[in-house]
Amino acid sequence: MITNVCEGTCHTESQHKEFMKGEMSMKILILTGSPHKTGTTAYLADQFMAGAEEAGHEAVRFDLGSLKINPCIGCYHCRDNKGECVFSDDMNAIYPKVLDAEAIVLVSPLYYFGLTAQLKSGIDRFFAINPELKTQKKTVHLISAGSDEDKWAMQGVQENVKCICRYLGWKKGSEVLAFGATTRKDVENSQYEKDAWELGYHLSR
Numbered sequence: 726m727i728t729n730v731c732e733g734t735c736h737t738e739s740q741h742k743e744f745m746k747g748e749m750s751m752k753i754l755i756l757t758g759s760p761h762k763t764g765t766t767a768y769l770a771d772q773f774m775a776g777a778e779e780a781g782h783e784a785v786r787f788d789l790g791s792l793k794i795n796p797c798i799g800c801y802h803c804r805d806n807k808g809e810c811v812f813s814d815d816m817n818a819i820y821p822k823v824l825d826a827e828a829i830v831l832v833s834p835l836y837y838f839g840l841t842a843q844l845k846s847g848i849d850r851f852f853a854i855n856p857e858l859k860t861q862k863k864t865v866h867l868i869s870a871g872s873d874e875d876k877w878a879m880q881g882v883q884e885n886v887k888c889i890c891r892y893l894g895w896k897k898g899s900e901v902l903a904f905g906a907t908t909r910k911d912v913e914n915s916q917y918e919k920d921a922w923e924l925g926y927h928l929s930r
């Protein structure tokens with residue numbers, strides 16, 4: 726008999742594995758920002774998702790580069806209208822998932838030392854639901870890739886995510902930062918690929 730959190734209700738290793746999956750399972754929202762459907766960061770997102778699903782987590786993914794998301798125009802309509810945005814676009818499907826998620830994974834190639842405009846546009850639109858988001862507990866993880874080899878190149882995205890977390894009262898989670906990565910081939914069969922899978926697999930609250 727296998728005991729710890731299952732308190733002896735599991736009799737085999739496989740029963741215990743299934744039990745643990747149910748027990749530890751988290752709702753994860755993956756937001757990717759590259760325009761390349763099968764590029765560097767899409768590949769790392771695939772690895773992360775595979776690890777997360779192997780661990781029994783419930784992962785939902787939106788590739789913002791393939792969606793219609795209007796950039797926020799700062800009209801403040803949402804402030805006077807209970808969080809309703811003037812735009813009705815693909816954010817409609819993302820909002821409930823943002824609210825539901827226990828962990829959010831931001832996946833973006835480095836574009837001028839920051840997140841891509843596609844991903845940033847989606848994040849800016851969180852503004853409409855800020856009041857509710859600030860009452861929630863979430864952890865944000867970052868996966869990024871860029872051609873540069875220098876550590877400083879990633880500082881912009883790292884700080885951006887850190888500030889978002891601080892502002893919303895969320896926890897800053899782990900990072901997989903792929904340096905010297907210009908194309909998918911640079912991360913295939915690399916340590917970065919393993920790191921992305923491990924991040925998904927070992928995710929915890």
Ligand SMILES: Cc1cc2nc3c(=O)[nH]c(=O)nc-3n(C[C@H](O)[C@H](O)[C@H](O)COP(=O)(O)O)c2cc1C
Nearest residue numbers: 759764765766834835836837838871872873906907
């Ligand atoms: C417009 C643009 C801006 C970029 N800016 C940077 C940068 O500031 N630093 C960097 O290291 N790489 C930069 N890159 C390289 C990409 O981050 C890199 O090729 C990445 O692997 C692309 O990932 P993807 O295939 O997921 O889109 C830039 C590429 C483009 C097209």
